[in-house]
Amino acid sequence: ANGARVPVLVVGTGYGGSVxxxxxxxxxxxxxxxxxxxxxxTPGSDGKIFANTTTPDxxxxxxxxxxxxPLSNFLGFPIDxxxxxxxxxxxxEEFAGIMxxxxxxxxxxSLVNGGMAVTPKRENFAGILPSVNADEMxxxxxxxxxxxxxxxSVDQRWWENAPCYQYARVGRKHAQRSGFPFVFVPNVYDWDYMKAEEAGTVPKSALAGEVIYGNNAGKKSLQKTYIAQIKSTGRVTITTLHKVTSVAPAAxxxxxxxxxxxxxxxxxVATKSVTADRVFFAxxxxxxxxxxxKLKAxxxxxxxxxExxxxxxxNGNVMCGRANHMWDxxxxxxxxxxTAGIDNWAAGGAFAEVAPLPTGIETYASFYLSITNTPHRAEFSWNAATGKVDLSWQTAWKQTSINMAKTIFDKINQKEGTIYRTDLFGTYKIWGDHLTYHPLGGAVLNKATDNYGRLHGYPGLYVMDGSLIPGNVTVNPFVTIxxxxxxxIENIIANDL
Ligand code: FDA
Incomplete structure (x- = not known):
């Protein structure tokens, strides 16, 4: 409530905030x-909480x-x-050089993601968070x-025959024929629920293509894990449709x-002021x-x-599709x-997830989201004229990521005698290079904060989310966040409270 004093305020309810x-x-x-x-x-008038991928509302x-x-076109037609x-x-969210x-x-x-829950390879960790003790992690x-x-992890025996993972098996065949390591990756989806979807005994979610606009069942979003636990403590209130706009020392x-x-x-509709002993930015x-x-400027x-x-x-994100032969x-x-990816990180700087194209029709397309080892890092700055924060990302920087992804897909195309799809991101555009799903950095650990997320200059202010990670995690990020x-938080509870 307006004017209240609270011990701890957490800004945001994603991974960092929920932990x-x-x-x-x-x-x-x-x-x-x-x-x-x-x-x-709360369900909408169609009885569902979330809209389907193919019918956004x-x-x-x-x-x-x-x-x-994210895919703006299909078979030459704009679909927005x-x-x-x-x-x-x-x-x-649009910045000058990237969406x-x-x-x-x-x-x-956790509401919109693909649930891919990947722990980076230990040998890569020192390059991800150099100041963090890898043994402890x-x-x-x-x-x-x-x-x-x-x-x-998915039950691989089931996976080998499940019609809904034919696209992934085609992805494996093409990766392996070109000599690339194909790796299974864990997920937070409830596999028993997916098997029941396949059997037709429960309402379909993953098998109805639900993902980027939410999953109505099956996916263990934070609501079903950390946030369910949070609610059972009885000590946490969550206020929605409220946006934090300022934090400043109180008298x-x-x-x-x-x-x-x-x-x-x-x-x-209202502006409120609350005093908090500690604020966690998440x-x-x-x-x-x-x-x-903004608050610094x-x-x-x-x-x-x-810093x-x-x-x-x-996170070096770039997307592409390949057109398969009719027999594939x-x-x-x-x-x-x-459930799987192609790991060419060490040799070519790319880890490509074998992604679905859940259109409900046969597309003969293989679709991939690559994570690449791009060196490019951008900076946020306050624009006093517009009253907004700008980001210095340059669209042309994605060429480095495209080149790394091509170490995988040029080779596969050559081996298979196939070509890239040119109809998914516009007319005759191969690469989805205008976007990221994996924003990282902006308040980097041990630079903007101490080695545990305490913001320098302000006791009681902390950063706890993906902004601590300097731009790349080599794999999908939420497990590392x-x-x-x-x-x-273990260190902060032990030393600050
Ligand atoms: P996160 O973004 O989760 O949470 C921040 C919260 O703060 C949001 O709920 C936001 O509304 C709120 N907020 C922001 N500003 C606020 C303000 N001023 N006041 C109040 N609230 C505010 N990762 C992965 O590991 N595997 C995967 O398969 C995928 N797939 C994927 C697909 C898609 C479509 C997307 C968009 C993303 C993914 N990701 C992913 C990425 C992953 O979801 C992402 O890295 C994490 O959610 C980031 O966690 P954080 O805790 O940093 O913030």
């Missing part, structure tokens, strides 16, 4: 979580009047369409994160937090970076250091939950 709130609550601290998106706990996008689908403006689940996709609502990115915090998230100690209450068309890489850069938190806003990367059908039924948050 923070759970562990503090278990340590006996009362926690208030503030989330700008919706609760996503007002629930699908964050405050847009037209969809901005008008929708009512609403505080929907997927934010396609950053993010989840909005209680659970953050791999013995304690990665296992804790994997357990908390409900990560499991009597602690921090004054300004919060806009918004309605479902995004208008501010608004995601973009959300946290935007707040910190506008004088609310002038003592933040010059704030720096070290941002796109990928199947009209495709599970929306990826969760594990790092588990590590940091």
């Amino acid at each position: 923070t709130a759970l562990r503090l609550a278990q340590a006996g601290v009362d926690v208030h979580m503030i989330e700008m998106g919706m609760a996503w706990d 007002h629930r699908s996008f964050w405050l847009r009047t037209r969809t901005k689908q 369409k008008n929708i009512p403006k609403y505080t929907g689940i997927l934010d396609a 950053v996709y993010q989840g909005r609502g209680v659970g953050g990115g 791999y013995s304690t915090y990665y296992p804790r994160a994997n357990a908390g998230l409900g990560v499991t 009597g100690g602690g921090y004054t937090v300004l919060i806009d209450e918004i309605n479902t068309t995004g208008d501010t 608004a995601g890489s973009v959300g946290t970076s935007k707040l910190l850069v 506008t004088g609310a938190l002038p003592n933040l250091n010059n 704030v806003g720096k070290g941002w990367g796109d 059908a990928t199947g009209k039924l495709q599970s929306s939950m990826p 969760t594990a790092l948050a588990e590590r940091n």
